Amino acid sequence: MIWLILGVLLWSGAHWFKRIAPAQRAAMGNGGKGAVAAAIAVGILLMVIGYRSMDYIHVYAPPTWGVHLTNLLMLAAVALLGAGHSRSRLRGRLRHPMLTGVILWSLSHLLVNGHLAAVILFGGLGLWAIVSIVVINRAEPAPARWHGGSLAGDVRLLIITLVLYAAIAGIHIWLGVWPFPGR
Structure with a gap:
C-alpha cells in the first residue's frame, strides 16, 4: 500500500x-x-x-450497472483529455478539459472497483484533479479563453477519441480486465 x-x-x-x-x-x-x-x-x-x-481489501460493492456508465464516462474522459490540445470547438468551452477528464476517469473507475487499492489510486488522482482546478482558479481567476476550433477539429477529436478508447480497452483486455458488460 x-x-x-x-x-x-x-x-x-x-x-x-x-x-x-x-x-x-x-x-x-x-x-x-x-x-x-x-x-x-x-x-x-x-x-x-x-x-x-x-492485496484485495473490500471497501464497497460496486453497482451492477456501473460497467455501462463507466464505459460512457470513459469515452467522455478520453475526449476531454484530448480536447485540451485539440483544435475542436470543445476546447474553448471548458476551462480545464484535461483535469475534468481525469475526474471522469477517476469516477468511472470507482464505479466498478470497490477495493482499497482502487479507492487510493482512482480516488487519490480524482482528488488531485479537483484540488488542481481549485488552485489554478484561485491563482488565475480570469484566464484568456481559447478561441478557435472547427468542425474538422471536432471530427478529428472524435476519431482520435474512438481510436484511443479502443486501444485503452485492448490494453485492459491484454492485462486480463474485461472492460465491457456481459462477461
Missing part, C-alpha cells in the same frame, strides 16, 4: 511543484522540466507497482 500512496503523492507533488515552490522551480530553468517529468514517471511506476501488489 505504501508504494501506491507514495506514487499518488509523488505524481501530485510533481504536478504542483511550480505552484508550491515557484522560485525553486524557476531557478531550475529548462532542466526543471526533465526533473518534473522524471518525478511523474517514477510516480506512475510506483502507482503501478503498488496497485498490482496490493
